[in-house]
Amino acid sequence: MDHAFSFLFLSLYFSSLLHPTVARGGEQRSKPSDYIDKVYSGSVRQLFEENQSETRLDIARGYMTNSDLEKAVKAFGRRCSNISRIYSIGKSVKGVPLWVMEISDRPGEEEAEPAFKFIGNVHGDEPVGRELLLLLANWLCDNYMRDPLATLIIENVHLHILPSMNPDGFSLRRRGNANNIDLNRDFPDQFFPLNDDVGMRQPETRAIMRWLKEIRFTASASLHGGALVANYPWDGTLDKRKDYYACPDDETFRFMASVYSRSHNNMSLSKEFPGGITNGAFWYPIYGGMQDWNYIHGGCFELTLEISDNKWPNANELPTLWEFNKMSMLNLVASLVKTGVHGKIFSSDCGRPLPASIAIKGINYTVEAGSAFADYHRLLAPGEKYEVMATLPGYKSKTTCISLEEKAMTLDFVLDPEVRPKGNLLQSVCDCSCDGKSKHELVEFFGRTYLEIFLVLIVILAFLCFLLKRRVLFNHLKHRQSVGPKRSGVV
Template structure:
């Protein structure tokens, strides 16, 4: 009996011990979660973009990142793919999902197109956002999913969302470097910095396109397929809107502006001043910077876009911390939301837009648009002859339209506020000699009959031909004299009535 009691007593003690352990671990866990949540959700005035304080939200992020997985709370590549496909299904009326290629490790580079007519060619401008160029800068890929979902939910409710969906073809590439994200490193799977892998105007290297990284080639082919008007890539590590040129001719750190420096400063300022606090930066005046003045780089994507693809691209550094806690992502979305929307909307709210036609048959012409004083050419589309020229608002610009085989035309526009629609109708450059030759070639007559008739006139019958000409001339002279007499008689009977011929 005593042995049974002691056994029961031992079981009760063991059960009580396990219960206390379980209770203690539960309390510890809840306290840890509360402490972590309190640390990860600071005041909105204490975000990662405050350059005067720490360059991140976490007070001691260096220690936290040693014990916490950086990617915790971020979408994996599979999660990202699912989110993109889900947007395509949920918003199929205003979206299209497609891939521009694959990464080194074979992951598709998925794109979300948002438009009222996705996949159709129109006269509307196209804009692209690219995120995750560097694998260890993942905020952009998350923000682009936020953007796509917001436009999907609000395109019939919010005027700005409606404007974008109905007037712009917006393309979102959330991750250009999915392999780098998986590896948690800057470069791709081949350890190549993709923002140093494009052809450069100052340093000639890697000219063989086939030797470039597959992600780089995918971007280059993408811009051959779609004529983008403007673009922006989302990076991390600073808080500033960066614009060309990224490098300089002598490799020195200095301000080195491109021909459209005013337009790029205007675009950068739209993003900076729409941001929660980018424009109040103490490091960058107005929250914008010329790339070469900040630090020169070569083989960058934004310079290549402007030079080779006619696309005005910005490099946007959207958070001082490259890889902030996932809990900060909704805050970063709120800080960047209006900047992203206003930058896209600026394509149709400013600048000069129009089409080029032929006066002969009215067909669209794939001509060129230049602006006096700016050494840069914007090309019109082949299908509709449409063009979209980004310009900073100012008093006036002289716009010139040209097309080989046609006379150029120019006119002056004022861009004080709002966009300008300007169509050009160009006249063909055809000489008199050329038109005569063209008429002969279009004649349905038989060339051999013509030659036989000429030989008949200038051969043995030349004398007969001369007599016929003399007789016809004599008859015309008699007819002319009789007509003059008749007209004189009628004038005397009609009085002072006058006839004017124009």
């Protein structure tokens, strides 16, 4: 009887130390003082079964410290200086720099290429991402000009990697930052007036928001832990109910999430999440999340990737987690140039690039072309027909229908200026302004006949100039460098 009572007491004691893991930003249910004892769940799947019963006092053993991470980032920058640039987007609450590795064949230069960003360690107690992102950067460096996928990414994408958004939370072994704020609840929300006070946002959050103003990212992904699934918008609902709530680009996001899931070793085999993907609101709603904010305010298609069932696995599992996620990360970045519609927008009267907007019929979301090269990169799910329209105030809109297959498509637009009112021919040709008095003096000087001849000559010269620039424009389009077996078109 005594033995039975002792067994029951020990069972209840050890069961009290275990709690289910909540991923993607569930509420922290333990106090910081007893967090280390409760970080592992008794219900989650493990990569190494023999470690489940092991008592782990130092959960960070084998992981890079913040100092180690900074040294590793700078060492990468020195070793791979030909394809990388190291910069900081700000500092944490405790003053730790938020280091970024940019990887490209022309780092730091603005090009007509899509940009992708990876963000790791959003939650301090989910450190797998920071380790895997360093491995990803070094793999790309080691395999440039050796592996076709590495070469494709480096030569056609500007990849930006932020290994740790929350270095303070990592050092404290807790979810929130140094102010104990969940950074994935600290962004402005589309449904509720959360975080509208700029001064109340955390420095890490403000750094991300400034980053998106400086760089026009096409897509993004943040790496989390506690589950195994690719999560996509929307993350919340208007009535706070758990329900599937699709964003305008739901099909595109499902495709992107499936690219990651299908490339993973076992994510797509999930019994909890069909296909290894989920709509965030259907899983459980959150508000103030980074994912929705990126899509709404940054023009950036972001996924939330849960890459490890265990939030803080033993460090000896990291090589396995890297192998499981490597192709998923690579294929997701490569999808920016392997699929979708890409192109530039020009003016027909002078051939200059136009920062126009690209809209898709039936999808309430527009993509802006860049101001420098007027390049746009519109992610779309393949295997569908789309009606693509380019618009810019002062120019006639143009629309064309495309059938998007598995490969990317290049589609350039040449927009015509809106016709100016009659009687303003001289002004439209030479773009000068003359008041009434100067016009009268001009007529007096030349006489009516000479003025007509002068106008005809101006029109002829303008027409010849138009033909010359048109020829230059189409020669430029003809010799554009294409990526892979793309289809091309000009509208």
